Amino acid sequence: MNADDRLKALFAQDEPPARDLTFSTAVMAEIARRRFMQDVALLSGATLIGGMVLWLLWPSLTPVVTSLSQGLAPVAACLTLAAIVVTLAGGRPGQVLGFDRPPGFEHD
Secondary structure: OHHHHHHHHHOOOOOOOOHHHHHHHHHHHHHHHHHHHHHHHHHHHHHHHHHHHHHHHHHHHHHHHHHHHHHHHHHHHHHHHHHHHHHHOOHHHHHHOOOOOOOOOOOO
16 A cells, blocks of 8 residues: 555545435425424314314404494405406506506507
8 A cells, every 4th residue: 555545544534524405306306295293283274273263353353343334344345346357457557547658558
């Protein structure tokens, strides 16, 4: 064993380990799956607690909701109509209604 072989052996100990992309992908998928399950559990618990609170408070909220709904029905109808116009306009209601000029449109 000459000096070059000894140096190669010495430097080989400092090389980073080989990467296994399949293993790395499997580990990352398992981490993502675990985080997803934690998120689902957290959101399910929050939804269950919110539903229980709403169920407990519903008898006292019914008169308030009834009185507000009579006054807000026209506003809700207007907002629904506005949402339909924006949806049909493809998110560009100003251009459809004539507030914005399309590119290349010149008018004196």
